[in-house]
Amino acid sequence: MSTRPTSMTAPGLPDSFDVVVVGGGVIGLSCAWRLTERGLGVALVDPDPGHGASWAAAGMLAPTTEASYGEESLLRLGLAGAARWPSYAAELAAASGCDPGLREQGTLVVAHDAGDKAELDRFADYGARLGLRLQSMSGQECRRLEPMLAPDVRGGLLAADSSAHNRLTVAALIAACEQSGVRMLATTVEQIETTGTAANLRVSGVRLADGQPLRSEHVVVAAGAWSPLLAGLPEDAVPAVRPVRGTVLRLMTPPDYRGAEVLTRTLRGTVAGAHVYLVPREDGEVVVGATMEEAGYDDRPTAGGVWELLRDARLLLPVISELTFVEAWSGLRPATPDNAPLVGPTTVAGLVMATGHGRNGILLAPVTADAVAAVVTEDVVPDALQAFSPLRFSHAQVPA
Ligand SMILES: Cc1cc2nc3c(=O)[nH]c(=O)nc-3n(C[C@H](O)[C@H](O)[C@H](O)COP(=O)(O)OP(=O)(O)OC[C@H]3O[C@@H](n4cnc5c(N)ncnc54)[C@H](O)[C@@H]3O)c2cc1C
Numbered sequence: 401m402s403t404r405p406t407s408m409t410a411p412g413l414p415d416s417f418d419v420v421v422v423g424g425g426v427i428g429l430s431c432a433w434r435l436t437e438r439g440l441g442v443a444l445v446d447p448d449p450g451h452g453a454s455w456a457a458a459g460m461l462a463p464t465t466e467a468s469y470g471e472e473s474l475l476r477l478g479l480a481g482a483a484r485w486p487s488y489a490a491e492l493a494a495a496s497g498c499d500p501g502l503r504e505q506g507t508l509v510v511a512h513d514a515g516d517k518a519e520l521d522r523f524a525d526y527g528a529r530l531g532l533r534l535q536s537m538s539g540q541e542c543r544r545l546e547p548m549l550a551p552d553v554r555g556g557l558l559a560a561d562s563s564a565h566n567r568l569t570v571a572a573l574i575a576a577c578e579q580s581g582v583r584m585l586a587t588t589v590e591q592i593e594t595t596g597t598a599a600n601l602r603v604s605g606v607r608l609a610d611g612q613p614l615r616s617e618h619v620v621v622a623a624g625a626w627s628p629l630l631a632g633l634p635e636d637a638v639p640a641v642r643p644v645r646g647t648v649l650r651l652m653t654p655p656d657y658r659g660a661e662v663l664t665r666t667l668r669g670t671v672a673g674a675h676v677y678l679v680p681r682e683d684g685e686v687v688v689g690a691t692m693e694e695a696g697y698d699d700r701p702t703a704g705g706v707w708e709l710l711r712d713a714r715l716l717l718p719v720i721s722e723l724t725f726v727e728a729w730s731g732l733r734p735a736t737p738d739n740a741p742l743v744g745p746t747t748v749a750g751l752v753m754a755t756g757h758g759r760n761g762i763l764l765a766p767v768t769a770d771a772v773a774a775v776v777t778e779d780v781v782p783d784a785l786q787a788f789s790p791l792r793f794s795h796a797q798v799p800a
Pocket residue numbers: 422423424425426427428445446447448449450451452453454455456457458459460461462587588589590622623624625626627630645646647648689690691730731732733734754755756757758759760761762763764
């Protein structure tokens with residue numbers, strides 16, 4: 401399977417498309433694939449598709465165990481995203497010939513010390529009030545499920561949250577886009593082009609890095625943490641997005657490792673109040689994450705971040721000391737002030753936002769792509785996305 405985008409100097413490149421998608425992470429790729437399936441002519445512009453935050457992610461599809469006080473509408477969207485994932489994975493595998501690595505073994509959340517256990521109990525009460533499916537377990541029951549857990553783990557909660565392999569997912573999406581006819585242009589968008597008066601702007605296309613214009617009726621902004629840097633947007637359409645660095649570690653189980661899996665399902669936990677997770681893959685890889693750092697556009701992992709992740713993960717699952725260290729990798733999450741995405745029409749007619757997915761872009765890619773396709777082809781924002789209009793931070797109205 402090729403993951404190389406077609407060069408933009410490829411002969412026969414039209415100068416206009418129905419839709420230009422800016423950014424080829426999991427969000428832009430999903431949108432481009434869906435829009436092409438709806439019969440539209442789509443160009444996707446990205447100098448290095450699939451290698452932004454989507455490459456760094458752990459791939460958890462975790463609405464329940466990510467649930468946070470005061471973020472109930474995001475929880476509902478996340479549950480819709482998780483419910484959509486199995487059919488999305490099957491459609492993607494059929495369209496691309498590549499398996500996105502969906503694992504549905506569930507997630508175990510555990511507590512390390514007494515303070516962590518008290519926090520877990522509070523979370524269980526909160527989940528019960530919201531009707532979330534969480535099964536309480538003693539430390540012994542947790543170890544029966546995951547025999548390699550540390551002996552001092554005090555108890556846990558079992559949830560249905562699943563995971564997908566984020567890197568296989570973007571590879572499958574690139575293949576699905578190429579096979580369905582998306583024009584993949586390996587360059588950057590320098591500028592969003594508009595026409596009309598300040599009170600009545602309409603998008604007319606984009607200008608590429610070499611100055612070449614591409615005309616289009618619709619432009620989808622899916623440039624992740626870089627979305628607010630795009631030139632040409634009026635002030636009230638600049639998305640309220642900032643980069644939040646996250647580092648993950650990739651460890652590999654040695655092939656001859658005592659004939660045992662070190663972990664069968666996603667393990668999350670708090671260690672002296674700090675959150676850590678371990679996500680196992682089919683091939684023996686274990687992803688350990690993740691830091692949350694306000695460091696601007698610096699995407700280099702720090703020694704301190706790596707140390708904290710290893711320190712906390714090892715207290716929950718001591719056996720990770722024996723795994724092979726493969727890499728430490730950081731990405732920039734596109735974060736918003738309320739931790740929820742920005743999806744839908746903007747103050748500029750034809751300009752659609754699909755960004756700001758923060759910690760949940762892999763989870764929310766399928767529902768985001770469905771919504772963007774509905775906005776572009778039917779001028780309708782599906783109910784599930786109504787609360788996530790980009791206008792909630794601009795105090796502006798969509799032009800009639
Ligand atoms: C460490 C870490 C762990 C995570 N774990 C999870 C998880 O377990 N589950 C989950 O659901 N989410 C997780 N996330 C969040 C998830 O990765 C993001 O929400 C998601 O990848 C965002 O996708 P995106 O397509 O918006 O952005 P990106 O993947 O960052 O893609 C943006 C793309 O835009 C391109 N671009 C930028 N500027 C331009 C331009 N001017 N012209 C053209 N292209 C441009 C970039 O090259 C890039 O490829 C995690 C994130 C991190 C960092």
